[in-house]
Amino acid sequence: QKEVEQNSGPLSVPEGAIASLNCTYSDRGSQSFFWYRQYSGKSPELIMFIYSNGDKEDGRFTAQLNKASQYVSLLIRDSQPSDSATYLCAVGSADSWGKLQFGAGTQVVVTP
Amino acid sequence: EAQVTQNPRYLITVTGKKLTVTCSQNMNHEYMSWYRQDPGLGLRQIYYSMNVEVTDKGDVPEGYKVSRKEKRNFPLILESPSPNQTSLYFCASSLSEVSYEQYFGPGTRLTVT
Numbered sequence A: 001q002k003e004v005e006q007n008s009g010p011l012s013v014p015e016g017a018i019a020s021l022n023c024t025y026s027d028r029g030s031q032s033f034f035w036y037r038q039y040s041g042k043s044p045e046l047i048m049f050i051y052s053n054g055d056k057e058d059g060r061f062t063a064q065l066n067k068a069s070q071y072v073s074l075l076i077r078d079s080q081p082s083d084s085a086t087y088l089c090a091v092g093s094a095d096s097w098g099k100l101q102f103g104a105g106t107q108v109v110v111t112p
Numbered sequence B: 001e002a003q004v005t006q007n008p009r010y011l012i013t014v015t016g017k018k019l020t021v022t023c024s025q026n027m028n029h030e031y032m033s034w035y036r037q038d039p040g041l042g043l044r045q046i047y048y049s050m051n052v053e054v055t056d057k058g059d060v061p062e063g064y065k066v067s068r069k070e071k072r073n074f075p076l077i078l079e080s081p082s083p084n085q086t087s088l089y090f091c092a093s094s095l096s097e098v099s100y101e102q103y104f105g106p107g108t109r110l111t112v113t
Helices: none
Strands: A004-006 A011-014 A019-025 A033-038 A045-050 A054-058 A061-066 A071-076 A085-092 A100-102 A106-111 B004-007 B010-013 B019-025 B031-038 B042-051 B054-057 B076-078 B087-094 B108-112
Touching (some): A033 A061, A033 A071, A045 A054, A071 A085, A085 B042, B019 B031
Antiparallel strands (some): A004 A019, A033 A085, A061 A071, A085 A100, B004 B019, B019 B076, B031 B042
8 A cells, every 4th residue: 555644743833933744655656746735624725736856935835855765845934823724745646647645634733 | 616516515324325425516627536534544535537437446445436427527426335434525626637736625524324
């Protein structure tokens, strides 16, 4: 069973600080990687996607991908209370387009 | 408004009574998918569809059926629900496969007693 692993948290982050979330995956051939945010009782919504090794920045969010080490991370700069949510890492299967595996999610709590 | 709709939003049923959860999208998306979300396990893919009449199994397809007769609709069928299928179900769609942003429906909370 190919897996996507995340620390469940909660990750407590002071307001204004950087939140760092990590995700490891077992399918070495995976090519597409996604970070979703899910507020309590709501649907997941896409924050970032990344396909190539390195960093990708979008506003206060930076996704980092290292395929050799099989991990993808998400940095949230200048964390705000509205960033308090569960962050889901998702990895596209190398075997089958259309198949997507999610980690269990990391809960982030930003404290004022 | 671009959206994915699911019905019903909440359902309590009994073991063995067939049920269907509907999913519809108005974005002309080719790709649709069903997930279940359970505490500590995250989202797990049940079935997905790359286009009309094209469906394939995700990681947890046992006990579920799907069909894709029209592009906009992707119903999830539980022929004989069991208590272990009690879960929160999400339908999602995207323009094409998983390389694009998936839009999720509001979720259906199913309880099987």
